[in-house]
Amino acid sequence: MKSMKATWINGKVVPDGPVDWPDGCRLTIDAESDRSFVGITEEEQGDDAESIARWIAAFEAIPPLAMSPDEESAWQGARTARKEFEVAEFERRAEALRRACE
Numbered sequence: 001m002k003s004m005k006a007t008w009i010n011g012k013v014v015p016d017g018p019v020d021w022p023d024g025c026r027l028t029i030d031a032e033s034d035r036s037f038v039g040i041t042e043e044e045q046g047d048d049a050e051s052i053a054r055w056i057a058a059f060e061a062i063p064p065l066a067m068s069p070d071e072e073s074a075w076q077g078a079r080t081a082r083k084e085f086e087v088a089e090f091e092r093r094a095e096a097l098r099r100a101c102e
Helices: 049-060 069-101
Strands: 006-009 012-015
Touching: none
Parallel strands: none
Antiparallel strands: 006 012
């Protein structure tokens, strides 16, 4: 049996190409180390002054997010709607707790 590459997506192994294996055959799957993410691991992050200064400099070098006026308006509207929902939900749950404690 030959090996092949695959990707884990939504809880399923998705082959990178066609496979010619009989149904029910057993597989051994080993995850590859994927260093394609941006950043470093916690083990690689030092807590000395130089490491912290490098991290701050890298963070501050990230350009700001540019939004059109329409995108910013939609974003602010979504934030307002979410805040109103959270306040109403808090009040609903607080009232339920008050009634349960009576």
